[in-house]
Amino acid sequence: xxxxxxxxxxxxxxxxxxxxxxxxxxxxxxxxxxxxxxxxxxxxxxxxxxxxxxxxxxxxxxxxxxxxxxxxxxxxxxxxxxxxxxxxxxxxxxxxxxxxxxxxxxxxxxxxxxxxxxxxxxxxxxxxxxxxxxxxxxxxxxxxxxxxxxxxxxxxxxxxxxxxxxxxxxxxxxxxxxxxxxxxxxxxxxxxxxxxxxxxxxxxxxxxxxxxxxxxxxxxxxxx
Numbered sequence: 589x590x591x592x593x594x595x596x597x598x599x600x601x602x603x604x605x606x607x608x609x610x611x612x613x614x615x616x617x618x619x620x621x622x623x624x625x626x627x628x629x630x631x632x633x634x635x636x637x638x639x640x641x642x643x644x645x646x647x648x649x650x651x652x653x654x655x656x657x658x659x660x661x662x663x664x665x666x667x668x669x670x671x672x673x674x675x676x677x678x679x680x681x682x683x684x685x686x687x688x689x690x691x692x693x694x695x696x697x698x699x700x701x702x703x704x705x706x707x708x709x710x711x712x713x714x715x716x717x718x719x720x721x722x723x724x725x726x727x728x729x730x731x732x733x734x735x736x737x738x739x740x741x742x743x744x745x746x747x748x749x750x751x752x753x754x755x756x757x758x759x760x761x762x763x764x765x766x767x768x769x770x771x772x773x774x775x776x777x778x779x780x781x782x783x784x785x786x787x788x789x790x791x792x793x794x795x796x797x798x799x800x801x802x803x804x805x806x807x808x809x810x811x812x
Contacts (some may be wrong), residue, residue: 589810591616592633594654596641596673598622603763603800605637607805615685621650627657631806635810636661640756643720643774655681657757668750669808672719675742675752682726682745691737692720694774695783696794699741699755701733706744708804714794715741715755715801717781718767718774721793737781748808757802761795764788 591609593602595618602618609616617633619625627650638658658681661668670678676686697717701709709732722738725731729743734755742753768775768785775782 589614589634591633591635591637592628593618594627594636594638594657594674596622596639597770599763599766600640600642600672601763602637602639603758603760604802605758605806608802612806614810619653619794624650624750626650627653630657630660630664630666633666635667636668636669638668638674638811639758640674640678640718642673642771646722662745662750665749669809670752672754673760675754676721676723678745678752679723679743682729684724684726684729686721686723689720689722689738691779692774692777693717693735693737693754693781694719694745695781695788697735697737697781699733699735702731705730705732706748707732707808709801713797713801715757715798716759716764716788716794717741717754718756718771719754722776735781748811751805751809757798757805759795759798761789761792 590812591614593616595601658677662681680686696714699713699715701711703711723742725743726745729745730743731740735741741755744751761809
């Protein structure tokens, strides 16, 4: 399959997702929206992944084109995934309300997986989160699970053809280092679910364990 990434900032790249796709024999392209690259047409890809972005995304002139592409992909039969800000865009396109959360989640958080959901997720797992917004469950969608701070960490829609999650399963140590350097202001507001940069990077086993979750999600998503 040929996958297209929609990227909103240089430090919110595909990271481990690119390695996974290559290892499984898939090809991909990256549309760098933050560099004003023109979004692809639906005929240019077999599946679409909408990546995350900063708390304040500078959209310029590409926001409407991106939203139009997301809406067209939802109406098609092609798989689509959204992570972080990308998940919020998909939720909004499906009619859900996206709003600020009372607390931000920055770092590793425990997720209670939905055991009767569409994805092969454990009953409880750790995931890397970087968000201060939440969204409602769109009509016809199924929750993937919740954290202590957020009752909805993501959802599937139309089976598992569409996956939207705040979990950044693509995170690698280098990705987190760049993120915490360029988005350090997000960590200045203390809270029970805000970790320090050192704490995020202290245990490399977390990244390996999350990589296994990513593998399960990607297989479920692309099996369609």
